[in-house]
Amino acid sequence: MPVKIHGNEYVxxxxxxxxxxxSRKTETVSIDTYIISEDEIQVVVRAxxxxxxxxxxxxxxxxxxxxxxxxxxxxxxxxxxxxxRALGFAGFGSTENIASADEVKGAPQRPAARQPQARRAPPKxxxxxxxxxxxxxxxxxxxxxxLFGLATKMWPDKDAHAAICAALSLPxxxxxxxxxxxxxxxxxxxxxxxxxxxxxxxxxxxxxxEDACRIVxxxxxxxxxx
Numbered sequence: 371m372p373v374k375i376h377g378n379e380y381v382x383x384x385x386x387x388x389x390x391x392x393s394r395k396t397e398t399v400s401i402d403t404y405i406i407s408e409d410e411i412q413v414v415v416r417a418x419x420x421x422x423x424x425x426x427x428x429x430x431x432x433x434x435x436x437x438x439x440x441x442x443x444x445x446x447x448x449x450x451x452x453x454x455r456a457l458g459f460a461g462f463g464s465t466e467n468i469a470s471a472d473e474v475k476g477a478p479q480r481p482a483a484r485q486p487q488a489r490r491a492p493p494k495x496x497x498x499x500x501x502x503x504x505x506x507x508x509x510x511x512x513x514x515x516x517l518f519g520l521a522t523k524m525w526p527d528k529d530a531h532a533a534i535c536a537a538l539s540l541p542x543x544x545x546x547x548x549x550x551x552x553x554x555x556x557x558x559x560x561x562x563x564x565x566x567x568x569x570x571x572x573x574x575x576x577x578x579x580e581d582a583c584r585i586v587x588x589x590x591x592x593x594x595x596x
Contacts, residue, residue, distance in 0.1 A: 381463030383454035389462045390421060397422040401456070403449050407593055410434065413444050414541070414593060417452035419460050427584050428455030430541045431551075451541070459580045513559035520563055524570050525579070536579070537569045538562060539589040557592050 430451030432444035535543035572582035
């Protein structure tokens with residue numbers, strides 16, 4: 371039975387696994403999990419679900435120093451979340467949310483955004499002088515606006531942030547997921563645009579959005595351990 375969290379409905383991993391086995395009939399189904407990276411900070415797990423509809427991959431990570439069940443059993447929590455995401459991509463559970471109820475319940479609540487402090491009036495510029503001063507640097511364009519603009523153009527019916535997280539196969543899709551799972555692991559906004567374009571190309575070839583994301587599997591390519 372779906373669980374309502376923060377106004378959205380999610381299905382537990384146990385329910386998704388039950389649904390997988392109930393739907394198999396004469397077909398063979400399987401769930402395989404792999405640890406793709408682990409250090410003293412976190413563990414990242416990949417889950418692969420094989421069923422009549424095809425092969426589907428999900429990823430999840432757990433922080434070893436987190437509070438509650440995540441810190442007490444980080445491998446088990448990451449494995450459960452990865453299985454839930456793979457089953458979600460396979461179409462088991464809610465079609466509106468890839469994340470499972472287990473994953474969302476375990477996610478830490480983020481603090482409220484800080485209120486912006488009043489800014490002091492900028493100092494008056496000095497009078498014009500010789501042209502020997504260094505020119506002011508232009509603000510750096512890191513490609514974030516282009517990435518979100520690309521997602522909006524490609525999938526106008528989806529939330530741009532959620533579409534980017536799904537297209538990159540990130541372990542979570544909450545606020546800050548792009549920074550935590552993509553930028554902090556060496557990815558760039560510019561590089562993400564390439565993966566989004568490949569997902570769109572797969573869709574143009576007849577694949578569903580979920581299948582295209584699974585085939586490209588950008589997060590796994592970013593974090594793969596040679």
